Structures are given as structure tokens and as C-alpha cells.
Amino acid sequence: MKKHTNILVLILSLVFIYVLLYFSFDQKAVFWYLYTFTMLVGMAFAFAFGKIEDKIKTWEYLLFGIGFGTILYGLIALGYRLLPFLSEELLKTVHQFIKTFGPSTLWHYILLILIIATAEELFWRGYVQQQLKQYMKMPYAVILAAILFAMSLAVSGFWLGVLAAFITGIIFGFLYEWKKSMPIIIVAHLVMITLLFLLLPLY
Template identity: 40%
Template structure:
């Protein structure tokens, strides 16, 4: 009964996320209002469902998170260069997504750093990945949760950007299974988005 209840909650939450998230792609002008709302709902569900203890000291989360975040950015940067060298059309959806939905003012950056990044990690790694792991292996749970994370962008027509999200999901999901620290992967994600959108943007 407990497994069935967890499965129902997981499926309903994913259906809610995909439906509303898909709608945001059709209404770019409200994206930065609606997407944080989705994330906050998902965070509430995640916090109620999470039972993971974090044993890593905060100072280690910041130090290792900074390093892993830079490494993650480097890997994604290389993937971007590879896609560009193979077929320039493949990076079109990446450029289009960043241009259309990327942060463009201080308000967007504050939402991204304090709500979106934290919420995405709590939801996709802390909730979705862990619930899937209840019924399968850690490796498969990482792959499935990463595919779902990427699929949320692919259904909106941003396939190449979804590929990048998939790779990020694999790396961050694996790091979470290895270190068992939510603060660590939040710092990793924060460092990545600051580099990706602000300090060393791709476009």
C-alpha cells in the first residue's frame, strides 16, 4: 500500500509538472512567474517526501560544490562545442531557449538562484530520483529521472537543450547518489548556472 501511494504521488506530480511546464513554453512572457510557482509546489511535495540525511559539513559542500560546479560547466561546454562541430542546427534550440527563457534582469537571477535551482534539485534528485530508486537500482533511477528532467524541455521543442539537461541530470544525480548530500548538489547547480548564464555564457 505504501509503494502504491508513493507511486501515485510521483505520477500525479510529474503529470502536473509536465502539463504546466509545457504551457509556459507557449507563454514566454509569464515564464518567470509560472515556472517558479511550479517549482514551489514541487518543493513542498519533495520536502514532505524526503527522508535523506546530509552528513557532509556545510564548508565541504561549498568547497567541493564550487569545484564540481566548475567541472560540470566544463563538461557541458565541451558537449556544446561538440554538438556545434557536428551540426550547427543542433545548437539552435539551445540558443533559442537561452534567448527566449534565459534570465534577463536581476529579478530573474534572484528567482533562478534562490528558488529554481534549489527547487529543481529537491524535486528531481531528492524526490523523483529517490522514489524511482524505491523500485529499481540507483543507476536506473538516475537515468530515468534524468530522462524525465530532459523530457520536460524536449516536449517544448528544445531537443538539443534537453540533451544538455539530460547530461546534467546524469552527472548531478550520480553525485547525489555518491555523496548523499543535497546542499552539495545545490551548490554545484548554483555554480553551474552562474557560469552558464552570467559569467561565461554560451551565447
């Protein structure tokens, strides 16, 4: 009975989050407010129904978090540098997405760093991935959670972003299962987006 209830809550939470994400990307003028609200709802689901673990020391999650965040930024930056050799149109889609939805004010950066990055990891890795593990083996749960995470960007129509989100979801998902530490993937996520949008922006 409990498993049936858990899967029902999971499905309803995903539907609710996807609907909110659709409206977030559709309403460009208030995107940052709607997206932040959506992630706060996801965070609430994570705290209510998820499994948030932290089984390692502070120095270890900082070391691994900074390391993996930097590596992920490097992979994204490498992919971006290769785009002109593959397709100018693909490069234009990246520029258009960043121009439309990328952080452009101090308030956006505050929301991104203090709320959004943390909430995304709590919901997708701390809640969705952990719920899926009740019904399938861990590697499949990580992959499916990464697919569901990537689909959250599909409503924007930015397919390169979907691919990047899937790869990021895979890495963060297995990292969480390996180290059993939510702070690791939150730090990694924060490092990645800080490099990506603030310190070493691609565009």
C-alpha cells in the first residue's frame, strides 16, 4: 500500500512540476519568479518525501564538490567551443537561450545560487531518484531520474540544454549514490553555475 502511495505522489509531483515549468518558460517576463517558485515546491516535496543524506566530512564534500563542479563546467565549455565546427545554428540556439533565460541581474544570481541550484538537487536527486530506487535497481533509477531532469528543460525547446542536463543528471546522480552526500552535489552544482554564468561565462 505504501509503495502505491509513494508512486502516486511521485507521479503527481512530477506532473505538477512539469506544468509549472511549462508556464515558467512560457511567461518569459516573469520566468525567474515562476521558476524559483517551482523549485521551492520541488524542495518541499524533497523534504516531505525524499531521502536527504550527508555521510561524509565537510572537507571531503568541498573537495569533491569543487572538483566535480569544475570538471562539469569544463565539459560544457568544451562542448560550446566545438559547436562552431558542428553547426552555427546550434550555436545560435545557445546564445538565444542565454539571452532569453540566462541571469542578467544581481537578483537573478542570488536566486540561482541561494535557492534554485540547491532546490534542483534536493528534488531530482534527493526525492525523484530515491523514490525510483524503490522500483528498480540503482543504476536504472539514476538514468531515469536524469532523463526526467532533462525533460524539465524540454519544455523550453532548448535541446542542447536537454542533453547537457541529462549528462549532468547522470554525473550528479551517481556521485550522490557513491558518496551519499547531498552537500557534494549542491556544491558541485553551485561551482558549475558560478563558473558558467559569473566567473567564466561562455557568452
